[in-house]
Amino acid sequence: MQNYKMVLCYDGGRYDGWQKQGNTDNTIQAKLEAILTEIAGVETEVFGSGRTDAGTHAMGQTVNFRMDWPGTEEELRSAIHRRMPEDMGVLSLEQADPRFHARLNAKAKTYVYTVWMGEMPPVFWRKYSFWCQKELDLAAMEQAASVFLGTHDFKSFCANKRMKKSTVRTIYKIEMTQEGHALRIRFTGNGFLYQMVRILTGTLIEVGEGKKTPAEMADILAAREREKAGFTAPSKGLLLEKVYYEDWRKGEEGL
Structure with a gap:
């Protein structure tokens, strides 16, 4: 077989x-x-x-x-x-090799979240993005995102409050790119907790709106309490872009 x-x-x-x-x-x-x-x-x-x-x-x-x-x-x-x-x-x-297993052999994943910014509603992107009617402070969001890079306990960003397994994960890269109204936040890590990417996104949006500051991110991580983080961004804006079965950096520009 x-x-x-x-x-x-x-x-x-x-x-x-x-x-x-x-x-x-x-x-x-x-x-x-x-x-x-x-x-x-x-x-x-x-x-x-x-x-x-x-x-x-x-x-x-x-x-x-x-x-x-x-x-x-x-x-x-x-x-x-x-x-x-x-x-x-x-x-x-x-x-594939007889021993290949899609979940057990995965080394990293990249998720992309699309945020639509501006007064003009995302008519053609309404099913694939979260609409923020005001422009976000991208510099503040990038500063906040840098705190999440590396290996941390992300319990504050897990929707499963009864999680008994380890909530420690490693985020290798968070990249933000803007094309017109569309802001895409790309997360690459060795694994993600239940709704973790959506909660990270919601937290970064709140930073962009001025409701939270980059300086608060370390305290939110340390608290290990879901209530300390931001809102859970809607699922419709999230896309699983790629699953890696070798070093995720392979093929990256300059590597």
Whole structure:
């Protein structure tokens, strides 16, 4: 039985997140498993690189699954595509090492959050961004973001207050780029807690609005209390851009 690695893109707007659930089959994982089971003729389980929240999108969600398939990789990709809804797509599919696991082997991930700034509403981006009607202080936001770089306990930025496992994570890079009204905040780290990126984004937005200062960030981290951080930015502005299975810096300019 071959082990396949597949990279997906999807618009998460109408789904109840990535992970399959007992009370609904309207999740990305459930839809994908139903498609693969139909193709294989036997129940097929899909392992994702991680969970995305309800409403969150993906440009590079990586999964693996096992299947006996007599044809080529391209034929399998086409068979999957024919059965997919129009808001899901397969970017790549290939046979992987038998030991490859999409979640356990992931070394880093990049998420991108889009903020739309200005009085003009994001008419065509309304489903994929959070609208801030005033311009944000990007210099203050970048100063605040620098505090989060490195290895820290991010419990203040975790929505799961009953989290029993370690809340220590490493953020390698936070990059902000503005194109017209769109501000994109790109987070790269070795892993992220439940709603961590959305809470970090909400906190940075509050800094940009003048509601918090960069000097407060170290105290928020040290508090290890969710209430100290900012609001949780809506899921619709979040995109899982890429999952890395080798050094995330490989291919970066100048490295």
